[in-house]
Amino acid sequence: RCKTCGEYIYKGKKFNARKETVQNEVYLGLPIFRFYIKCTRCLAEITFKTDPENTDYTMEHGATRNFQAEKLLEEEEKRMQKEREEEELNNPMKVLENRTKDSKLEMEVLENLQELKELNQRQANVDFEAMLKQYKELEGEQRRKEQE
Numbered sequence: 001r002c003k004t005c006g007e008y009i010y011k012g013k014k015f016n017a018r019k020e021t022v023q024n025e026v027y028l029g030l031p032i033f034r035f036y037i038k039c040t041r042c043l044a045e046i047t048f049k050t051d052p053e054n055t056d057y058t059m060e061h062g063a064t065r066n067f068q069a070e071k072l073l074e075e076e077e078k079r080m081q082k083e084r085e086e087e088e089l090n091n092p093m094k095v096l097e098n099r100t101k102d103s104k105l106e107m108e109v110l111e112n113l114q115e116l117k118e119l120n121q122r123q124a125n126v127d128f129e130a131m132l133k134q135y136k137e138l139e140g141e142q143r144r145k146e147q148e
Helices: 067-092 092-124 128-147
Strands: 018-027 032-037 046-053 055-061
Touching: 067 092
Parallel strands: none
Antiparallel strands: 018 032, 032 046, 046 055
């Protein structure tokens, strides 16, 4: 969102941008680029850099990010994992409970997978030629009955 006028600039919006390689910044051999764009409403300059580590971009100046859902989700997962590890260190019964929950979840996933495999196998065993032949025979019988 533009800091000057408040215009929302969406991630997929197309711009004529000026690109430059950022000096002395590389991530795993990948160069980091800086882009200069202009706000569509007020023509204020906005700059941001690529962030290959997080497969995203970082705002430098001229605009602010509204919402970072993926980043928040990753932080929440890390926090939950850390809490679980701390609980397991302090409480041996919690370790057993978590293992039981994990094994139940794994069994449910395996059961669902087996059901899907059986369903696919049933559908694969359907002989469409035999079904069509049987349908034609029934249709022929009905015509004979109607003619009689």
